[in-house]
Amino acid sequence: MADIIKNVVIIGASGNIGASIFKALVASNKFTVSVLTRPESTHIYAGDIKILQSDYSEVSLVEAFQGQDAVVSALGAAGLADEIKIIDACVKARVKRFIPSEYGSNSKNAKATALIPFFGLKAQINARLEAQEANGLTWTGIAAGPMFDWGINMGLVGFNIHTKEALIFDGGDRRFSTSNLSQLGNAIVAILSKPTATVNQYLYIDSFTASQNEILAALESTTGEKWTVTKSTTEAAVTEGQALFAKGDFSGLLLLLKANFLGEGYGSDFTKDAKLSNEILGLPSQDLTSTVRALVKGETI
Numbered sequence: 001m002a003d004i005i006k007n008v009v010i011i012g013a014s015g016n017i018g019a020s021i022f023k024a025l026v027a028s029n030k031f032t033v034s035v036l037t038r039p040e041s042t043h044i045y046a047g048d049i050k051i052l053q054s055d056y057s058e059v060s061l062v063e064a065f066q067g068q069d070a071v072v073s074a075l076g077a078a079g080l081a082d083e084i085k086i087i088d089a090c091v092k093a094r095v096k097r098f099i100p101s102e103y104g105s106n107s108k109n110a111k112a113t114a115l116i117p118f119f120g121l122k123a124q125i126n127a128r129l130e131a132q133e134a135n136g137l138t139w140t141g142i143a144a145g146p147m148f149d150w151g152i153n154m155g156l157v158g159f160n161i162h163t164k165e166a167l168i169f170d171g172g173d174r175r176f177s178t179s180n181l182s183q184l185g186n187a188i189v190a191i192l193s194k195p196t197a198t199v200n201q202y203l204y205i206d207s208f209t210a211s212q213n214e215i216l217a218a219l220e221s222t223t224g225e226k227w228t229v230t231k232s233t234t235e236a237a238v239t240e241g242q243a244l245f246a247k248g249d250f251s252g253l254l255l256l257l258k259a260n261f262l263g264e265g266y267g268s269d270f271t272k273d274a275k276l277s278n279e280i281l282g283l284p285s286q287d288l289t290s291t292v293r294a295l296v297k298g299e300t301i
């Protein structure tokens with residue numbers, strides 16, 4: 001394959017995760033970055049960013065992707081089903097590389113994809129990408145675990161830095177891999193800079209891999225305060241999460257995500273259940289201590 005990627009489109013650049021990927025792509029100064037948005041999008045971008053509007057019809061997608069080397073999707077759950085159509089449009093427009101909207105749990109783990117409906121969709125999207133290899137599209141998927149710095153504002157993996165509360169599951173000694181937003185951005189820049197080394201692969205990255213008890217100890221020592229600890233089990237989180245989610249209560253989804261990231265058998269310790277690609281991507285070291293120190297000081301990492 002031609003191994004230079006220059007023109008990159010990002011979809012979902014205004015989202016929770018897409019905003020930091022967009023920032024990393026632009027800051028790298030390696031690519032000409034354009035943003036694909038829906039007509040109803042209201043987000044304002046800097047004047048020098050090319051905006052490609054699409055109603056996600058095949059015609060408009062193929063037109064938008066002309067001349068683009070790579071498409072990075074950061075679509076959220078509401079738009080994820082459109083990714084299959086987007087992948088097919090990439091093939092028609094002869095885009096070289098597609099990065100699907102993954103960025104979290106291990107989509108190669110059957111227990112994980114069965115737990116949450118849109119994780120199942122991610123597995124279908126990965127299957128479509130593999131099928132489209134024969135038609136010239138290449139892809140790279142990224143599992144990064146829960147976004148640690150983003151999630152600590154709302155208890156994603158049991159810690160809330162604002163309330164200093166911790167919810168510890170199953171005794172708290174199970175380790176899981178987790179990434180800061182900037183590490184995900186680093187990974188995407190590296191993948192697009194090394195397209196041959198990363199071709200048609202599902203890669204695992206982290207900032208660090210640690211247990212809830214190790215994270216709690218780092219938070220308590222850095223804040224100099226005892227946090228309020230509640231104990232529970234991931235089994236209870238699954239039962240309660242499924243019941244709430246079935247009633248349309250999205251707090252159930254947060255419980256299911258916790259179980260998925262912290263429970264047994266979901267493939268969430270990438271040092272044990274997979275193989276980290278940090279080294280091949282040349283990712284910087286971002287350990288637990290430096291992450292917690294930065295977050296407690298209110299700095300970004």
Ligand SMILES: NC(=O)c1ccc[n+]([C@@H]2O[C@H](COP(=O)([O-])OP(=O)(O)OC[C@H]3O[C@@H](n4cnc5c(N)ncnc54)[C@H](OP(=O)(O)O)[C@@H]3O)[C@@H](O)[C@H]2O)c1
Binds near residue numbers: 013
């Ligand atoms: N590992 C983690 O901790 C973690 C946390 C959160 C998310 N994630 C993953 O990261 C990916 C992105 O999630 P996110 O939370 O960042 O997504 P999001 O903020 O909910 O949405 C991202 C973007 O999708 C676009 N979009 C397209 N169709 C849409 C529709 N019908 N309704 C609303 N938005 C639509 C919007 O961009 P435009 O307005 O520009 O069109 C929106 O800004 C997902 O795969 C998610 O599972 C991982």
